[in-house]
Amino acid sequence: MLEEYARFTDSGTLRELELIARKLRGVKVLHVNSTKVGGGVAEILHRLVPLMNELGIECHWEVIRGDENFFRVTKKIHNLLHMPDKVSLSYEDILTYMRYTYENLSRVDTDPYDIVFIHDPQPLGLIVKKRPGQRWVWRCHIDVSSPDEETWRFVETFVNGYDAAIFHIPEFVKDGVRVPTFIIPPSIDPLHDKNRELERDFVVSTLERLGIDPGKPIVLQVSRFDRLKDPFGVIEAYRIVKRRMDCQLVLAGSFASDDPEGEEVYREVLKAKGEDPDIHVLNLPPDSHLEINALQRAAAVVVQKSIREGFGLVVSEGMWKGKPVVGSNIGGIRRQIIHGITGYLVNSTEGTAFRVKQLLADGDLRRRLGENARERVRHSFLIIRHLKDYLIVLLTLLEGREKPVDLLHAP
Helix, strand or coil, X not given: CHHHHHHHCCHHHHHHHHHHHHCCCCCEEEEEECCCCCCHHHHHHHHHHHHHHHCCCEEEEEECCCCHXXXXXXXHHXXXXXXXXXXXXXXXXXXXXXXXXXXXXXXXXXXXXXEEEEECCCCHHHHHHCCCCCEEEEECCCCCCCCCHHHHHHHHHHHCCCCEEEECCHHHCCCCCCCCEEECCCCECCCCCCCCCCCHHHHHHHHHHCCCCCCCCEEEEECCCCHHHCHHHHHHHHHHHHCCCCCEEEEEECCCCCCCCHHHHHHHHHHHHCCCCCEEEEECCCCCHHHHHHHHHHCCEEEECCCCCCCCHHHHHHHHCCCCEXXXXXXXXXXXXXXXXXXXXXXXXXXXXXXXXHHHHCHHHHHHHHHHHHHHXXXXXXXXXXXXXXXXXXXXXXXXXXXXXXXXXXX
8 A cells, every 4th residue: 555655755755664664563553533534633544544554553543432512512622722712611511521531431442552642632631541651642633822721721731641742833832831742734645535536527527416517617615614614704705706707616514523513504604605506515424535526626716714723634635636725824724825836825805805816817827826736735745744754753752752843844
C-alpha cells in the first residue's frame, strides 16, 4: 500500500519512513476518538492506522460511547474552547461528562499500549487510566488559544496529566499549556475515494443524479451542518453574486454522530434556502466520498466561509482537485491558502462575494490559481508528510525528549 504513494512523493521520502519505522518495531499505539464516521478526525484515522501497521507499528483505534446528552455536553465544551460565550459549563454538564468518562474507562482497554493518542475533548478524561511507563498524547484538533476560561480550567485538569499535546498550528496553543507541544497540521489521502482521480462521465452523472445542472457554474461549500461553518453567510454571499452572474450554490454535508446540533442546523439551512432552485442543500451519508469528490471536481469555485475553524481539510481537498478556494482568513485556513497565489482569504460576506465573482469571470485566473493550489497540497498536506510527523513524535516521546518542535518546518 505504501508503494502506491510513490507517484505523489519521491522515493527518498518513502525510504525515510521505513528507516524511522525500524526504530519503532514492537511499539504498540492506540488512537481514541468519539466517532468512527463523520468529520476529519475519523477520515484521517481510517488511513493513518493501516499505514502505521504496514510499517510494523502495532496500531489500534477505539471509539468511546455516549448518548445524546453526553455529546451535547462535549459539543458545548468544543464550542466554549473555540470562544467564550454567555453560557458556560454548568454543574450538571460536568457531572454528565464525568459519568460517561468513567463508563468508558471499563470499555476502552489502554493497558497494552506504549503510547495512547486521545483526540479532542470527548475522551480527554481517560487519562486517569494512564499506567507507569506509558506516554499519553492529547491530539487537539481545535483552536484553544482564547477559550472560555472556566471551561479551560476544567479541561486543563486533564491536559496537565498528559506527556505531550499536538496542535494544528502554533496560534491554536493556549498560553500556559504546561506539557511539551508539537505542531502537526492534518492531511488528506490522495488514494482515498474522496481524492482519487475520477472520469468526467462519472462526475457529470453524479451531478445529474443529485439534481445539479452540469452546465451552470457551481459555487461549492462542503462542511458538516454547523453554525461555525456559516452556511447562512455562504447563502448571502451567493445571492450577492447571483445579482450579476448566473451560477448555482451547492452546500454539501452530513451529520457527525457526535454532533447532535447537526440536524437542527440542516433544517435552518433548508429554510434559508427558500424557493431558489439554484441552491442545492445536500445531506449526504457520511460515506459519500465519491459524491463529494465529484462535486469538488465539478465546482468552478470552492468556498470555506467558517467563523471559527480547527483546520478545514476540505480546503486542501478542493485545492487538490485544482480548484481555487475562497476561505475565511482564520485558523488553519490561513495555513493552506496563499492569498492571491492558490486562492483568496476573505474577512466578510461581501469579500467572499467579490472574490467568487472575480473567479467566475476569469477562467484563466481560476486555472492558474488551481494549478498552484494542487502543488501546495502535494508539498505540504498529503498523508505521507503527516505519517512521518507522527513517527517523529513517537520517537521523541520514547526517547524522552521534551523540546517543542514545529514538524511542518522541520528539516
